[in-house]
Amino acid sequence: MPAPKKTARRSLLVTSAVLSSLALAAPAAVAAPSPSGSPSVSPSGSPSATPPASMSSVGGARLGQPGTQVNLASGVPVLPKDVSARSWIVADAESGDVLAAHNAHWRLAPASTLKMLFADTLLPKFPSTAEHKVAPSDLAGIGPGSSMVGIKEDETYTVRDLWLGVFLQSGNDAVRVLSAMNKGVENTVKEMNEHAEELQALDTHVVSPDGYDAEGQVSSAYDLTLIARSGLQKKDFREYASTVTAKFPGETKKGKKGKPVRKPFEIRNTNRLLSGDSDVPVYQGIAGVKNGNTTNAGATFTGVAERNGKVLLVTVMNPEKDEHNAVYKETARLLDWGFKAAGKVQPVGELVPPRSAAQAGAQPGANPSGEAGGSGNGAGGTAGTGAKPVASAPAANGASGIGIALGITGGVLVLLAGGAFLVNRRWPLPDLVRRRTRP
Structure with missing residues (x-):
């Protein structure tokens, strides 16, 4: 499916940096050999060791070609050579440009990065303060070896608890309980597929x-980046x-007398660029998003980070390098x-807007996608066209809001509320949460 033209965005959202980029002479396209490796699963279930010769053209024809797609010109840095992932993408989260x-x-197995689509589909449905008592049937069908946050039958959890279990521990048990609240797994899968189609995540x-x-x-x-955006x-x-x-x-137990x-226990985000590890430092400017790892998918990861006013999204799927935390190291290099x-x-292409946003993109200030709202947590409003970013301001540690960072070795992460930004087809990205490390 061809990408929609970007005339609206180009006429309204051209920055001096983009102007200087467009002023360059026509660059040379680089196509690197496709990676090889163990087979992956296609929609039909058949194995595939190499990418198809022709893939989807959503976002631009170059993105449907196998191999590395990048425009080389004077002053453009060379891509890192030590990236072994079968598939990856670097995109500007605000403009939608694929760099x-x-x-x-x-099309590869996504592992738990698919939980981004699960969250994007279900988050608006339940207020964070709503409570749910877990029935045994809620936890049925969880696959062996699944990542779990530790949900217990007959215990009551808030929706906020369940989403923390999804995002931090990638808990399949939390996904199943939220799915049960959403009329079951079958209905949830149906709605996720419908939402993917609306986002034009057609892979x-x-x-x-x-x-x-x-x-x-x-x-x-490409799709995981669209979904994250x-x-x-x-x-x-x-x-x-x-x-x-x-x-x-935690689990309710008998105490004294x-x-x-019911004592709580600590859970920690398994996104190593956010929480750090022995061989992976916290990435400066990291703000999420989601990691995954299964036997079939290998390691997958989508991350968003901000530096010097630029917000980038990077997705890395299945690094072939046999190295601890390779998916995070390769993501950091690409960032x-x-x-x-x-x-x-x-x-070399663009992240397309949702279908509804593209269809109504000509309406000034419109937000037809309806994606700016939250799920009852007081999500920030949408800025109309022509709105300017507001100054960032840190929120104090210890605040009750979700996402306020605790101390981390090597620096303190501070939650910054960024301004309202205009993105592709006037699709706003309000108050982007940003995290920075400070020396």
């Missing part, structure tokens, strides 16, 4: 809402995705490149 990509539309097919390996379940680096329109999505640690309700006691290349490199 570089590698097999962007290759994506959902079989299991938690991303657990299932025949025919696929997505692509849509999710970031929601205040609660941004805050959950950027939360480092949280307290999760026989009184019931580093993106921040250096932004404003210098001509894009």
Whole structure:
């Protein structure tokens, strides 16, 4: 499906950096050899060791070509050579420009990055303060070896608790409970597929809402980036995705004098660029989004980060390098490149808006996608066209809001409420949550 023209955005949202980029002479296109490796699953369930010769053209014809797509010109930094992922993409979260990509539309198993679509679909349905008592049937069908946050039958949890379990611990048990609240897994899968189609994430097919390996379940680096961008329109999505640690309700037990006691326990975000690890430092400017890892998918990750007023999205799928935390290391290298290349490199494609936004894109100030709202957490409003970003202001640690960071080795992450931005087809990205490390 061809990408919609970007005349509206180009006429209204051209910055000096983009102007200087467009003033360059026509760049040379670079196509690198496609990676090889173990087979992946296609929609039909058949294995595929290499990307198809022809893939989807959503976002531009270059994105449907196999291999690396990037425009080289004077002053454009060279892409990092030590990126082994089967598929990846670097995009400007605000303008929608795809700065570089590698097999962007290759349909691969997404693992738990699919939970971004689950969240983007269900978050608006339940207020964060709503409570749900877990029935045994709520936890039925969880696959063996699933990541779990530790939900117990007959215990009551708030919706906020459940979403923290989804985002921080990638809990398939939390996904199943929220799905049960949403009229069941089958209905949830149906709605996720419908939402993917609305987002023009046409490489994506959902079989299991938690991303657990299932025949025919696929997505692509392009689609996961689209989905993340849509999710970031929601205040609660941004805050959950950027939360480092949280307290999760434990099991009710008898305390002293026989009184019931329910002690919480700490959960920590498994996104290593956000929480850090022995061989991966917290990435400067990281603000989420979601990681995943299954036998079939390998490691997958979509991250969003901000530096010097630029907000980038990077998705990396299945690094072939046998290295601990390879998916995070390769994402960090691509983010580093993106921040250096932004404003210098001509894009090879774009992140398209949702279908409803594209259809109504000519209406000034319109937000037809309806994606800016939250799920009852007081999501920020939408700025009309012509709105200017407001100054960022830190929120104090210890505040009750979700996503306020606790202390982290190497620096303190501070929650910054960014301004309202105009993105592709006047589709606003309000109050982007940003995180920075400070020395």
